[in-house]
Amino acid sequence: MNDLTPISDVAIPKIGCGDLPVLRERGQREVFCGLTGIVWLHRRIQDAFFLVVGSRTCAHLIQSAAGVMIFAEPRFATAIIEERDLAGLADANDELDRIVDQLIERRPDIKLLFLVGSCPSEVIKLDLSRAALRLSKRYTPALRVLSYSGSGIETTFTEGEDACLAALVPELPASPAQSLMVVGTLADVVEDQFRRLFAEMGITNVGFLPPRRAADMPPVGKGTKYILAQPFLAGTAVALDHRGATRIAAPFPLGAEGTALWFKAAGRAFDIAKSKIDDVLAKPVARARAALMRQRAVLEGRTIFFFPDSQLEIPLARFLSRELGMVLSEVGTPFLHREHLAEELALMPADVQLSEGQDVEKQLDRCRAAAPDIVVCGLGLANPLEAQGMTTKWSIELVFSPVQGFEQAGDLAELFARPLRRRALLKV
Numbered sequence: 001m002n003d004l005t006p007i008s009d010v011a012i013p014k015i016g017c018g019d020l021p022v023l024r025e026r027g028q029r030e031v032f033c034g035l036t037g038i039v040w041l042h043r044r045i046q047d048a049f050f051l052v053v054g055s056r057t058c059a060h061l062i063q064s065a066a067g068v069m070i071f072a073e074p075r076f077a078t079a080i081i082e083e084r085d086l087a088g089l090a091d092a093n094d095e096l097d098r099i100v101d102q103l104i105e106r107r108p109d110i111k112l113l114f115l116v117g118s119c120p121s122e123v124i125k126l127d128l129s130r131a132a133l134r135l136s137k138r139y140t141p142a143l144r145v146l147s148y149s150g151s152g153i154e155t156t157f158t159e160g161e162d163a164c165l166a167a168l169v170p171e172l173p174a175s176p177a178q179s180l181m182v183v184g185t186l187a188d189v190v191e192d193q194f195r196r197l198f199a200e201m202g203i204t205n206v207g208f209l210p211p212r213r214a215a216d217m218p219p220v221g222k223g224t225k226y227i228l229a230q231p232f233l234a235g236t237a238v239a240l241d242h243r244g245a246t247r248i249a250a251p252f253p254l255g256a257e258g259t260a261l262w263f264k265a266a267g268r269a270f271d272i273a274k275s276k277i278d279d280v281l282a283k284p285v286a287r288a289r290a291a292l293m294r295q296r297a298v299l300e301g302r303t304i305f306f307f308p309d310s311q312l313e314i315p316l317a318r319f320l321s322r323e324l325g326m327v328l329s330e331v332g333t334p335f336l337h338r339e340h341l342a343e344e345l346a347l348m349p350a351d352v353q354l355s356e357g358q359d360v361e362k363q364l365d366r367c368r369a370a371a372p373d374i375v376v377c378g379l380g381l382a383n384p385l386e387a388q389g390m391t392t393k394w395s396i397e398l399v400f401s402p403v404q405g406f407e408q409a410g411d412l413a414e415l416f417a418r419p420l421r422r423r424a425l426l427k428v
């Protein structure tokens with residue numbers, strides 16, 4: 001972090017993202033499937049229900065990733081495809097209709113139902129989009145039924161959210177009005193902070209996708225400018241472009257710098273005066289920088305290695321290197337969306353080792369050789385690496401936690417500092 005440079009003066013260097021070399025690998029990968037997105041999506045859309053059409057493995061994955069909620073009525077479940085279905089002895093559509101009928105009878109509070117495809121539903125070629133149309137007709141207007149795939153054949157980890165939001169876009173109401181749409185799941189507290197700052201800047205017609213409630217879907221049309229809050233929403237962006245909306249290019253709102261540049265890009269898109277934007281951002285930027293200074297003592301000069309998992313890796317690496325002085329050993333990402341990440345790549349150190357895709361054994365060898373102070377990886381790799389003496393951070397935690405925005409910048413840094421402090425205590 002450069003303490004002396006006002007963030008309002010930080011300019012994104014004009015280098016092409018193609019200038020950074022990228023190691024591309026297409027081998028065995030260790031990544032969760034897209035069902036995982038249900039864990040944070042069901043918390044966000046509070047009157048939605050996610051019905052996975054899958055196997056006991058799928059049910060187990062969701063329950064262990066989300067934690068079993070004993071006291072609350074859960075808002076996700078798995079319709080188990082039994083062997084009879086797989087063998088074609090039962091009509092899976094009839095079974096699905098019966099399960100949905102039971103669910104809606106018991107839970108009339110559900111306003112939006114997602115049928116979520118899985119590997120088994122793909123294997124038996126169950127057409128969930130047709131099932132969703134059929135069920136939507138049956139329950140309209142009380143309930144909307146949509147479908148998307150979270151299958152491990154088609155999606156990894158955060159691609160499930162992308163598929164879910166892309167399924168929502170055709171359902172958004174049409175409006176030609178000038179509006180800003182923030183796209184990507186955010187914690188409610190982060191949405192409230194962002195709304196307040198946009199309002200202070202003078203931008204009041206702001207919608208969030210996904211919204212907290214199904215009835216609050218943001219309108220879209222030629223007057224809509226959207227800004228991504230998450231870097232893994234390629235399909236959703238294409239769907240919004242088709243509805244006439246325009247993307248605002250920006251880095252992602254992680255850390256004081258990333259959040260400031262994100263707000264500045266939105267402000268510029270709505271012709272807000274630079275002095276006004278700077279005034280609004282000055283105090284939150286100062287608070288975020290003060291919080292980061294406390295963590296910098298732990299993190300500065302420490303090396304970090306990212307395995308590809310959530311697609312948040314590049315914005316996180318940018319934040320950790322520029323604002324906390326961490327040294328990047330390797331930054332792996334499952335997919336590198338050059339257009340959406342152009343502003344991020346322009347802020348990365350010129351000598352950074354980027355990798356896209358995975359050949360897990362080769363990457364593990366590189367990680368062991370680099371011997372980083374901390375490794376960011378999926379749950380499947382964390383335990384073996386910890387057993388080999390490495391300090392790890394689960395990438396899934398970085399997606400679950402409220403980390404975007406100024407007020408969360410210190411908490412985000414703390415997520416990396418804590419494992420290092422714990423390891424230091426264990427060594428004493």
Ligand code: SF4
Pocket residue numbers: 033034035054055057058059061117118119120150151152153
């Ligand atoms: S969707 Fe596929 S990869 Fe994901 S839990 Fe189910 S079977 Fe496993």
